[in-house]
Amino acid sequence: MNQFINKNLYGDYGDKEQAGGAEGSNHNTAAEWPLWEVFIRSKAGLDHKHVGSLHAADAEMAIENARDVYTRRLEGISIWVVESKYIHASDPATADSMYEPANDKVYRHPTFYNLPDELTHM
Amino acid sequence: MTVHSFQQHFDEKIDNDVAIEPRDWMPDDYRKTLIRQISQHAHSEIVGMLPEGNWITRAPSLRRKAVLLAKVQDEGGHGLYLYSAAETLGITRDEMYDQLHTGKAKYSSIFNYPTLTWADMGAIGWLVDGAAIMNQVPLCRTSYGPYARAMVRVCKEESFHQRQGYEIMMALANGTDVQKKLAQDALNRWWWPSIMMFGPPDDNSPNTAQSMRWRIKRFTNDELRQKFIDVTVEQAKLIGLTIPDPDLKWNEERGHYDYGTIDWNEFWDVVKGNGPCNKERLETRKKAWEEGAWVRDAALAYSKKRKARKENKKDNLAA
Ligand SMILES: [Fe+2]
Ligand SMILES: [Fe+2]
Numbered sequence: 001m002n003q004f005i006n007k008n009l010y011g012d013y014g015d016k017e018q019a020g021g022a023e024g025s026n027h028n029t030a031a032e033w034p035l036w037e038v039f040i041r042s043k044a045g046l047d048h049k050h051v052g053s054l055h056a057a058d059a060e061m062a063i064e065n066a067r068d069v070y071t072r073r074l075e076g077i078s079i080w081v082v083e084s085k086y087i088h089a090s091d092p093a094t095a096d097s098m099y100e101p102a103n104d105k106v107y108r109h110p111t112f113y114n115l116p117d118e119l120t121h122m
Numbered sequence: 123m124t125v126h127s128f129q130q131h132f133d134e135k136i137d138n139d140v141a142i143e144p145r146d147w148m149p150d151d152y153r154k155t156l157i158r159q160i161s162q163h164a165h166s167e168i169v170g171m172l173p174e175g176n177w178i179t180r181a182p183s184l185r186r187k188a189v190l191l192a193k194v195q196d197e198g199g200h201g202l203y204l205y206s207a208a209e210t211l212g213i214t215r216d217e218m219y220d221q222l223h224t225g226k227a228k229y230s231s232i233f234n235y236p237t238l239t240w241a242d243m244g245a246i247g248w249l250v251d252g253a254a255i256m257n258q259v260p261l262c263r264t265s266y267g268p269y270a271r272a273m274v275r276v277c278k279e280e281s282f283h284q285r286q287g288y289e290i291m292m293a294l295a296n297g298t299d300v301q302k303k304l305a306q307d308a309l310n311r312w313w314w315p316s317i318m319m320f321g322p323p324d325d326n327s328p329n330t331a332q333s334m335r336w337r338i339k340r341f342t343n344d345e346l347r348q349k350f351i352d353v354t355v356e357q358a359k360l361i362g363l364t365i366p367d368p369d370l371k372w373n374e375e376r377g378h379y380d381y382g383t384i385d386w387n388e389f390w391d392v393v394k395g396n397g398p399c400n401k402e403r404l405e406t407r408k409k410a411w412e413e414g415a416w417v418r419d420a421a422l423a424y425s426k427k428r429k430a431r432k433e434n435k436k437d438n439l440a441a
Contacts (some may be wrong), residue, residue: 064285
């Protein structure tokens with residue numbers, strides 16, 4: 001089967017104009033509703049957490065759809081949505097150098113310090 | 123990095139049970155195979171709403187109706203989780219719909235069988251969702267992150283589907299003679315198609331080895347089928363129904379049930395489009411898509427208009 005595939009260069013989802021398809025790219029997506037990322041706070045005191053994505057014409061509809069698909073069993077008390085194209089992401093291909101500065105700094109962890117067993121309340 | 127080292131890096135992750143995420147490098151074949159597998163799975167959830175949707179208005183009580191409605195709504199959600207996971211691989215939603223509507227993409231053949239009586243709602247929940255769960259639980263640990271996360275969500279919701287189906291069968295099996303007959307008749311019609319849901323036998327499933335290597339499949343078709351048969355036979359006994367297979371027999375040595383020969387001609391015939399409902403299912407989907415076009419267009423036009431109006435207002439205030 002001939003698939004239309006965008007190589008993803010931008011966030012989790014391809015910036016379709018920029019990415020250019022791997023195999024032919026004249027598929028028209030103009031009529032598709034934009035894609036939104038959904039974040040849900042499961043209860044007061046906790047962070048919003050990414051749960052998935054959906055298509056919607058606008059933010060209001062995205063929130064209503066998110067309620068219908070991601071909170072059917074009381075999974076949340078608050079919903080954030082953001083259009084997927086506004087997510088900027090670090091590049092996994094450069095992860096090694098990106099996170100390298102933290103590699104040799106074990107002294108940032110409490111276990112680095114060897115103290116007597118008799119020491120308490122610390 | 124050279125292509126070789128990209129491949130090596132990918133292989134190491136697969137070997138060490140590290141998840142592959144959307145922006146990670148992956149071989150083209152892995153991407154394509156996943157798109158095919160996930161989108162087929164999504165199509166199955168969506169088309170799977172049709173046979174049961176057929177009975178929502180005729181459910182025998184308000185309780186059964188509310189339950190069936192909730193189940194069918196869940197299946198719509200499952201389709202959405204899976205389409206979204208496939209989209210992270212770079213295919214668009216419309217492209218996937220197009221593949222479904224033109225017959226290029228397949229969905230599970232089980233949904234090409236008709237739902238003739240209320241007992242079929244019991245048989246589908248018990249057997250079809252039961253088989254789906256058997257298939258899906260191992261996929262919660264599949265190598266592609268977004269797929270695995272979608273499957274965790276699906277599996278959590280799936281277990282009530284099977285339980286409500288079994289409850290329907292149990293009620294019928296404990297009912298009048300006519301009700302008991304309905305239950306047995308539904309089991310007779312759904313049994314063989316259900317065990318075919320696991321796909322062709324291992325010696326006729328050429329892609330299994332590669333998929334297992336990539337961890338997008340974790341057990342073979344025959345392993346899962348055997349597991350399903352072993353547990354389901356006991357469940358049937360519990361409510362006094364008979365599995366329609368005269369060759370079914372406990373094999374002490376294997377520690378499994380032996381079962382009769384599956385009619386794979388029937389399976390391939392339905393896959394090719396000649397099942398009792400192939401045409402009807404696809405036409406219903408296409409009709410819903412085409413007749414909904416004006417709603418999608420209108421929503422988009424409305425949101426554009428609202429956005430423009432908002433911006434106008436801002437300009438006016440600034441001026
Ligand atoms: Fe489902
Ligand atoms: Fe289900």
